[in-house]
Amino acid sequence: MNTGSGKLPPLCAKYGRELNGRSGGVDQILEDFSALDRIAVALSSEEQNNVALTGAAGCGKTATVRKLAATIEAGRYRRLAGRRVVELNIDLINQDRKKRDLRFKHILDEAEYHKIIIYVDEAHRLSENDGPSNLMNTLKPYITSGGISMLISTTSEEFRRYIARDRAMERRFQSIELKEPGPKRLIEILKHVARARYPQTVFTEEAIAETVRLSAVCAPERAEPARSLELLHYAVSAAQIDMRPDEHAAEITKDAVRAAAALKTGEERAE
Template sequence: MNEPSKTSHRDWVVPDDIFENLVFNYTRDITHQAREGRFDPIVGREKEIQDIILILLQRGRKNVAVLGSAGVGKTAIFVKLAQVINEGKVPEYLKNARVIELEMSSLAAGTLSRSEFEGRLLPIIKGAAERNATKELPPIIFAIDEMHTIMRSSDASSASGVADILKPYLTAGDLHVLGATTKDEFRDFVAKDPALDRRFQKIHLEQPSSAESLKILHGIRPFYEKHFDITVSDECLEKIVEWTTKFMPRRTHPDKDIITLDVSCARQILFVGKGTALDLNYIRETIAVEIGLIAAAID
C-alpha cells in the first residue's frame, strides 16, 4: 500500500485529501515503493529509459507505449524509471516526479456498476491532470500495464473504455501516460483508434542478448544470495543463460533466466539447506522440470 501524503496547499477541483486517498486505495505509487527498497535494482535498459525521459520532456506527444514480447521486462521499465527519478538522475522537470500505476482490478474491486468504477477513476485522472497543468508540482506519470485492455474493443470488463476517459486529458496535454503491452496487442487494439495512437510515441523493447542477460543476473545475484543465504558462482549464472538459451528457446530473456535462478536457489535450500553453494544439478533439475526432460539431458 502507498502512504497518503499531501501534494500541496492549493485549492484544487479534486482536493488533496480526496486525491491522495484515492491514490492510496486504488493505485500503486511505484516511486514510493522504490524509495522504500521494495524492488531489486533494474540492471540495463539505460537507452530505453533515456528515450522515455526524452518523450516525457516534450511539450506535445509526451506519452509512451513500451512494446515488447512477454518476459522482456516491459513492466520493469516502470520500476527502473522510478528508481532513476529517486536517484535524482533526471532533468529538473522530472525531479521528484511520481510514477503511479493505475491498477484497474483495484479500481473495479467491490464496484457494482460502471458509474461506481468511474467515480473512483475520474477524480484520480482529473486530480493528476490539474496538478500537471499548473507545472507547480513534480509531474504525475500514470503507468498502465497491459494498456490494450483500456480500449473499448478489449474484452477486459473493468478497464474496457478507460481510453475514452483518458483521451480528452491526453489531447489537452495534461497527462503523462507510460503504457506497456505487446506489439500485436497494440496493433490489434490501440492502433485502431488513430486519435489515441498518435498521442503515444512507441519504444520497442527487444529481448536482451545472452551477454546482456548475464549482466542482469550478475546485478541481481547479491539479492538472491542474501534472500536464500547461499552463494551463487559465476559458473552457475553462465550455465543458466547457456541452458535457458539452448533448451527454452520459446521463452524470453531475462524472464526465463531470473525464474530459473530463483527456483534453483529454492531447490538448493529445500534439499541441502542454507549456508551452501548453489549446485549446478539444481539448475539442471529446474530446467528439466520446465521443459519435460530428464535432468541428465541438460548439458
C-alpha cells in the same frame, strides 16, 4: 498545484500504488540508462508525453518502469523532479461497474492536477469492454489534450490494436520497444540479480551460462530476461529445499541448474 511530496491524492492512493521510493526488487535491476533516458525524454516532451513500452512478455517492461520511478526519485532527471509514478490497478477500478467510468475520470483528474505519471501494465485491459463504457474512451480526452502523462506497457500487437488505430491517440504516444537483451547483457543481468538477491550464495560462471542455455528449453514462450531469471530463482529454491529457512545454499553449480531444469520440466529429480 501539488507536484511532489506528501500523500497521494485519495483515489490514486486507493486504486494505485506509488512506484517512487519502493526499493523492493528494484535494486536487482541493472540500470539500462539508454532505455530509461529515452522514456524520460519522452515523458518530458510537450507533445508526445505518453509512452507505450512494447516488447515481448517477460522482456522487462514493468521492471523498467519501476526502475524509472526510482531514478526519478533519485533526482537523475531534473525536468521530471518531484513527479510521481503511480501504477493503477485496473482490476480494482473495474470492480464497481456502475461507478467505474466516473471513478476513472476522477483518478485522471487527480493525476492531471497533481502531475502524476500514470502507469498501466497490460494496457489492453483499458479496452476490455467494447463500446462507450470502456476506460479508453474516458482516457482519450486527457491524452489528446496533453493533460496527463501516461506510461503503458503492452505488446506491439496490442498497441497497434488499441492505441494506434486511433490517430489522435497515436499522435500522443511514443512507442519505445524494449528488446530482449543480448547474451552478454543477459549474463550481466543474471550476475547482478544473483549478487543482489542471494548475497550468501556463490554462482559459478558455468551455472550462469547453463541457466541461459536451459531457460530456452524450460520456457521457450517467454522472453529474456524473465525466463532466465525464473530458472535462476528455481535453481536456488531447489538447492535449498532441504535446508532450514535460515540456511542458504553455499554455491550453485552447473549441475544444480541442470537438476532444477529437469525438475521444472517434469523429469525426475536426480538423487
